Amino acid sequence: MAFKGAIEVDTAKCKGCGVCVENCPTKSIELSKMVNSKGYNYAEMVGEACIGCSNCAIVCPDSVITVYRVKI
Amino acid sequence: MNIEDIKKPENIVYKKTPILTDNVMHYCPGCSHGTVHKLIAEVIEEMGIQEETIAVSPVGCSVFAYNYLNVDWQQAAHGRAPALATAAKRLNPEKYVFTYQGDGDLASIGTAEIIHACSRGENIVVIFINNGIYGMTGGQMAPTTLLGMKTSTTPYGRDAKLNGFPLVLAPMIAQLDGTAFITRQSVHTAVAARKAKAAIKKAFEYSQKGIGLSFVEIVATCNSGWKMSPTAANKWMVENMFPKYPLGDIKDVLKQE
Numbered sequence: 001m002a003f004k005g006a007i008e009v010d011t012a013k014c015k016g017c018g019v020c021v022e023n024c025p026t027k028s029i030e031l032s033k034m035v036n037s038k039g040y041n042y043a044e045m046v047g048e049a050c051i052g053c054s055n056c057a058i059v060c061p062d063s064v065i066t067v068y069r070v071k072i
Numbered sequence: 073m074n075i076e077d078i079k080k081p082e083n084i085v086y087k088k089t090p091i092l093t094d095n096v097m098h099y100c101p102g103c104s105h106g107t108v109h110k111l112i113a114e115v116i117e118e119m120g121i122q123e124e125t126i127a128v129s130p131v132g133c134s135v136f137a138y139n140y141l142n143v144d145w146q147q148a149a150h151g152r153a154p155a156l157a158t159a160a161k162r163l164n165p166e167k168y169v170f171t172y173q174g175d176g177d178l179a180s181i182g183t184a185e186i187i188h189a190c191s192r193g194e195n196i197v198v199i200f201i202n203n204g205i206y207g208m209t210g211g212q213m214a215p216t217t218l219l220g221m222k223t224s225t226t227p228y229g230r231d232a233k234l235n236g237f238p239l240v241l242a243p244m245i246a247q248l249d250g251t252a253f254i255t256r257q258s259v260h261t262a263v264a265a266r267k268a269k270a271a272i273k274k275a276f277e278y279s280q281k282g283i284g285l286s287f288v289e290i291v292a293t294c295n296s297g298w299k300m301s302p303t304a305a306n307k308w309m310v311e312n313m314f315p316k317y318p319l320g321d322i323k324d325v326l327k328q329e
Contacts, residue, residue, distance in 0.1 A: 015101035017303075061110075062096070066086065066088070070073065
């Protein structure tokens, strides 16, 4: 069984700490080159390798990540 | 299937729990406090005890925890959270009472309170965030600061002759008969965070069994106080804090041998 996932980041609240980037097993999350209104490089999803494991979301100190997952 | 098709409400597997308020946390980027708040909130949501929880916030960075968790809060004088929690629990024995304290609060000015609360065997949960530094006031040395660790009051590193040795509290209170469950966890990776969540849940369950105090120590980072990036602080914690503060259960009175 395989899963395909996606994440949505509340970019206004993200503080760009990068802890999610370290914890992603598929390297599907990176810090954006853009900044939010507070000047932080917020996290964003890259590529289509995400499996929806929620690792990024559970380590996020500011709880800004919502995770979606479907079976394929 | 493209990404936009996946992002539908029926496919959500993880989202922010409603126990956490929508306030933006004042903590620095990457601070462990936010993660621990979330884990506590998720445990409260899973157990369905939002209305039955009374929390006591400390003095320190996490004093504002009452702005972030949507439960009933009290705010204690510096170090006195276990004393306040004792009163709350004795007057409301059916409620889940927990304190949330940092190492400057619990291991320094509040050492007497925590030791006597453990000794009396109060049926409360103590969440102890150990980052080895006074974060809020500018990174001064705490009792838990490691030997050789640089802080703003030990600029050449903590020296045992001058500053004494780090205080390792969990094994000390494990000797007391009033404690039921003592564990040390961390939240730097997803695996560690899930284990910490399970430990917090167990502590909440034990607090209703009337068998004594449950103590969950979280070895945490203070990247601003340590003068590191959040990810470098996590790495430093694994290399330096864990040898002194190893993770795992220290005491569990209900564990089957």
